Every structure is written in C-alpha cells, then in structure tokens.
Amino acid sequence: MSSSDLAARAALRLYIPPSYPSSEPPSVLATHSAGAHAKPGAAAHALTLFRAALAETYTPGEVFLFDAIEDFSQRMQASAPDAAAPGSRTSSPSPSRSRAASPGAAAASATCTDTQAPPPWTLSDPLTELKSTFLARAAAVTSPAQANAYVAHLLATDKKARAATHKITAWRVRGPRGASFQDCDDDGESAAGGRVLKLLQMMDVWDVMVxxxxxxLPDTCLTPAQRLPLITAHAPLSLLVSLRDAS
Structure with missing residues (x-):
C-alpha cells in the first residue's frame, strides 16, 4: 500500500461495551484522524459510512466487526469520486451487498428526493451566549438507519444547519431481540457528542436522536468548561423531557 493510501485512511475511535456481542454492538465515538492529505469533510464521510456498516451487519450474539469493516470498505469504494468515471458503464452490484439508498451513502452525498418526508423534528429556542448560538432538535427514531437518514435529510435541505460550525449528534435505539444501539458524533467539538449521549442515558431516553x-463567530474561542454545559444542558434538555414524557 502506498504512503498516499495510508495518509488518506481515517482512524475511528470505537467503544466496545461489555455486553458485546450478545446484546449491544460497538459504537463509534468520534473520528480520531482522517489522514494528513484528506479532503475537507473526509472524516465525517468515513464516520457516517462506518456507522451505516455497523447498523447493517450487526446481529445480536454474533461477532461481526470484520464483516462491518468489509462492508465499510465497499461503501468507501462505491462513494469514491472515481467510482463512476465519465463514459464508464455502471456494473451490477453483488447480490449480497446490494442496497437501495443506504443511509451512509445518503448522508455522505447530502442529497434527498422531493418525495422524502421531512423528519418530525422538535426544535428548541435558539440560545445565544458568548458569541455562539446553539439550536437543538430532536426526533423519534426506530433504527440506526433512520437516524442516519434524518441527519442526511437535515444537511441536504437546511442550508443554515449545513453551514453550522458544528453539528453534534447522539441517538439511542432499542432494536429487535433485545438489542440496543447508541452512537454519537462530536463533529470537531471535543467530547460534545459523548456528553449529549450521556444525557440521553441519564434520562433513560430511548428511540430518540438529538x-x-x-x-x-470566527474570533470566538470557548473553553470546554464554557461550551459543554451550553451544548448538553440548555439546548436539548427541554426537548428530551417532552419526548420522554410523551413516550
């Protein structure tokens, strides 16, 4: 493998829970690095595709990380810029890996169809403090794939959300046969996604994403002690209380 290939590789930080693989899959905590020569957005792209691969391949009671890595590799190859060069014919996908509009691919390309229903977001009031504005939204979800699709739809249809400095996400889902799924994304805001996920856990909220x-502002620099309480307490808390009470 060439040095450029190695440099373009993304390093993801995983958490493997004690209950893996019997009832809970690993979760992706954040992107550790995307390589010295990675293009802007490469880390988020790899993160989304690997989460989709985890959701696709996990079966309770079975060790599946190698299958997830294989699935992730195929998704990366399929989404590469030169995967469909002009004038080339599109080959038929392998039956074992054929999927219609995978959530990871949708989030990576940030496109959606006009017929796709918008997610049922519940929005908080904007909070502006220390030259930063925070806005939280939450929605009920039933699967990791749906959570990924909701994020893809948001980024594809909401220019203001897409232009945000950070898009911090967390979700928890109860799956079939006693399986549970949870994940988060800091999007460059160190520890923020994990804090939001911790809030979901403390409130015992399931089947919800935030x-x-x-x-x-460009000249704004908040310390973790300043920004994390704003992210995890003020913005999503009222949403989670209402969603929990409605469930």
Missing amino acids: VVTRWK
Whole structure:
C-alpha cells in the first residue's frame, strides 16, 4: 500500500461495551484522524459510512466487526469520486451487498428526493451566549438507519444547519431481540457528542436522536468548561423531557 493510501485512511475511535456481542454492538465515538492529505469533510464521510456498516451487519450474539469493516470498505469504494468515471458503464452490484439508498451513502452525498418526508423534528429556542448560538432538535427514531437518514435529510435541505460550525449528534435505539444501539458524533467539538449521549442515558431516553448545531463567530474561542454545559444542558434538555414524557 502506498504512503498516499495510508495518509488518506481515517482512524475511528470505537467503544466496545461489555455486553458485546450478545446484546449491544460497538459504537463509534468520534473520528480520531482522517489522514494528513484528506479532503475537507473526509472524516465525517468515513464516520457516517462506518456507522451505516455497523447498523447493517450487526446481529445480536454474533461477532461481526470484520464483516462491518468489509462492508465499510465497499461503501468507501462505491462513494469514491472515481467510482463512476465519465463514459464508464455502471456494473451490477453483488447480490449480497446490494442496497437501495443506504443511509451512509445518503448522508455522505447530502442529497434527498422531493418525495422524502421531512423528519418530525422538535426544535428548541435558539440560545445565544458568548458569541455562539446553539439550536437543538430532536426526533423519534426506530433504527440506526433512520437516524442516519434524518441527519442526511437535515444537511441536504437546511442550508443554515449545513453551514453550522458544528453539528453534534447522539441517538439511542432499542432494536429487535433485545438489542440496543447508541452512537454519537462530536463533529470537531471535543467530547460534545459523548456528553449529549450521556444525557440521553441519564434520562433513560430511548428511540430518540438529538442534533445540536452551533454557530460561532470566527474570533470566538470557548473553553470546554464554557461550551459543554451550553451544548448538553440548555439546548436539548427541554426537548428530551417532552419526548420522554410523551413516550
């Protein structure tokens, strides 16, 4: 493998729970690195595709990480810029890996169809403090694939959300046969996604995802002690209380 290939590789940080593989799959905590020569957005792209691969290949009671990595590799190859060069014929996908509009691919390309129903977001009031504005939205979800699709739809249809400095996400889902899924994404805001996920856990909220968008002025620099309480307490808390009470 060439040095450029190695440099383009993404390193993801995983959490493997004690109950794996019997009832809970690993979760992707964040992107550790995307390589020295990675293009902007490459880390988020790899993160989304690997989450989709985990959701696709996990079966309770079975060790599946190698299958997830294989699935992830195929998704990366399929989404590469030169995967469909002009004038080339599109080959038929392998039956074992054929999927219609995978959530990872949708989030990576940030496109959606006009017929796709918008997610049922519940929005918080914007919170502006220390030259940063925070807005949280939450929605009920029933699967990891749906959570990925909701994020893809948001980024494809909401220019303001897409332009946010950080898009922090966390979700928890109860799956079939006693399986449970949970994941988060810091999107460059160190530890923020994990804090939102921790809030979901503390409130015992299931089948819900939260997206916190932060816009900041270029000269704004908040310490973790300043920004994390704003992200995890003020913005999504009222949403989670209402969703929990409605369930």
